[in-house]
Amino acid sequence: MDTKIIGSKIVQARKKANMSQAQLAQLLFISPQAVGKWERGESVPDIITFNRLAEILGVDLNYFSENFQSPVSETNLTETDDNNTPEESLKESTGSMVPGQQLLTNFNGSNLTKSDFAGVTAHKMKFKASALFGADFSGADLTGSIFDTCDAREANFDSANLTDCNFSITDLTDASFSKATLQRTTFNISGQGANFTDVNFVDAKLTKTDLRKTIFDNCSFNNVDFNHCDLRGVSFEGQIFDSVTFDMSALNDASLIDATLKNVSFRASFAITNKFYKALKTIHFDGAKMDKLTYAALKGLGAELSGVTLV
Numbered sequence: 001m002d003t004k005i006i007g008s009k010i011v012q013a014r015k016k017a018n019m020s021q022a023q024l025a026q027l028l029f030i031s032p033q034a035v036g037k038w039e040r041g042e043s044v045p046d047i048i049t050f051n052r053l054a055e056i057l058g059v060d061l062n063y064f065s066e067n068f069q070s071p072v073s074e075t076n077l078t079e080t081d082d083n084n085t086p087e088e089s090l091k092e093s094t095g096s097m098v099p100g101q102q103l104l105t106n107f108n109g110s111n112l113t114k115s116d117f118a119g120v121t122a123h124k125m126k127f128k129a130s131a132l133f134g135a136d137f138s139g140a141d142l143t144g145s146i147f148d149t150c151d152a153r154e155a156n157f158d159s160a161n162l163t164d165c166n167f168s169i170t171d172l173t174d175a176s177f178s179k180a181t182l183q184r185t186t187f188n189i190s191g192q193g194a195n196f197t198d199v200n201f202v203d204a205k206l207t208k209t210d211l212r213k214t215i216f217d218n219c220s221f222n223n224v225d226f227n228h229c230d231l232r233g234v235s236f237e238g239q240i241f242d243s244v245t246f247d248m249s250a251l252n253d254a255s256l257i258d259a260t261l262k263n264v265s266f267r268a269s270f271a272i273t274n275k276f277y278k279a280l281k282t283i284h285f286d287g288a289k290m291d292k293l294t295y296a297a298l299k300g301l302g303a304e305l306s307g308v309t310l311v
Contacts, residue, residue, distance in 0.1 A: 004041035006064055011039045013057040023111055027056050027129050029151070052129045052149065056109030118156075147190075167191065173213075252279045258287040260311070264294045266301065277302050 014024055021039070025032040028049065037043045045053055050064060106126045114134040125145040132152040141161040150170040158178040166186045173193035183202040191206065193213040200220045207227040211234055220240040229249040238258045245265045266280065280298075286307035290298075295310055 003044050006044055007039045007041040009064055010035075010053070010057075013059050013063065014039075017057050019057075019111075023131075024056065026151070027109060027111065027131055028052060029149075052109075056129050058109065250279070251283050253282045253284075255284045256288050257284050259285075260289045261294050262291045262311075264290075266298065266303075 014021070021035045022032045025035045028035075030049075034043075038045060054060065054063065105122070105124055107130055108126050108128040109130060110127075111131045112127075112135055113131050114136075115132070116136050117140050118136045119139045121141040123141070123143045123145070125142055127146065127150050128148040130147075130150050132147075132150050132155050134154045134156075135152065136156045137160050138156045138158040139160060140157075142165060143161055144164045145162075145166075147165065147167045147170045149168070152167075152170050152175055153173045155172070155175045157180050158176050159180060160177075161181045162177075162185050163181055163183045164185070166188070167190040168186075168188045170190040172187075172191045175194045176197075177194060177199055178197040180196075180199055182196075182199055182204050185201075185204045187204075187206045187209055189208050191214055192210045195215045195217075196219055197215070197217040198219070199216075200222065201224045202222045203224070204221075205225045205227065206229055207225070208229070210230045212230055212232055214234065216234065216236055216239060218239065219236075221242070221244045223243045224241075225245050225247065226249045227245075227247045229246075231246070231254050232250050232252045233254065234251075235255045236259050237255050239256075240260045241262065241264045243263045244261075245267065247265075247267045251266070280301050280303050283303060285298075285303065285305055287309075288307070289309045289311045290305075292310060295305065295308060299305055
C-alpha cells in the first residue's frame, strides 16, 4: 500500500467534493492535522475510517486502491439531456414515475450545519457521517430515517415524527426533542445531553448511552428498554414507567420521586454484588407509586421504599 498514492486520491476526491480539510475533518470527528497527514502520505486511515471516508466523498471503497479505475467515466456520470426535466430523466431510468415521489433520501456525508428541514415530510432519510449541528427538523415527519455517526449538537427535533428512526453514535448534546413522537425509536451510544420534554417513549430502546446530562421532563415510558446506560444522577421525577427495563444500567442517585412504576425491572450488571445493592439503595423513590410486583422485586433487592405507595 503506497501511502503517497492514497494521500493523492484523498486530495483529489476531497477537492472534487468542494470540501476543505477542516470540513472533512469535522465530518469524521478528527483534527484537520490528521487529514493533512493522510494527504501528505505520512499516515493512512484505519479500515473503519476508510469506509466513512468513501461515503463522505462519494466514492467506492476500491477507489483508494492503487490500480482502481472507475467503470464509468466522469462524462457519463455528468452528461444529461438538456431537454429533459429531472422527473423525465428519472422516468427514463426507472420506467415509471410516481406522482409526488420523494427523490432525495441520501444525505450521507453532507455538511448540513444549521440547515432548515422544518415541517418537511421525508421518510427513510439517510444521514450518515453528516454535520447536523444546529439543524432544524422541528415538525418534520422523518419516519424510518437513519442518523449514524452524526454531529447533531443543538439540533431541533421539537414535534418531529421520529417513528422507527435510528440514532447511532450520534452526538445530541443540547439537541431538543420537545413533544417529538418517539415510537420504536432507537438511541445507540447517542443522546448525551439531549432535552426530552413532554415526550411519550413507546417501544423505544436506549442502549449503551451516557445519559447523565440528559434532561427528561414530563415524559412517559411505555415498553422502553434502557440497556447498559449510565443514568447516574438522572431525574425522572413525576414521570410514568410502564413495562420498562433498566437492564444492566447504572442508576446511582437517580431520582424517581413521585414517579409511577408498573411492571418495571431493575436488573443487575453481571452477578448481583454488594456494590449493586449499595447502588440500588441510593435511588430516590420518595412519593413514588408502584404495582405490587415492582414493589416486591425492589424490596427483595433492598431498595429504600418507605415513602412508596402501592397501586
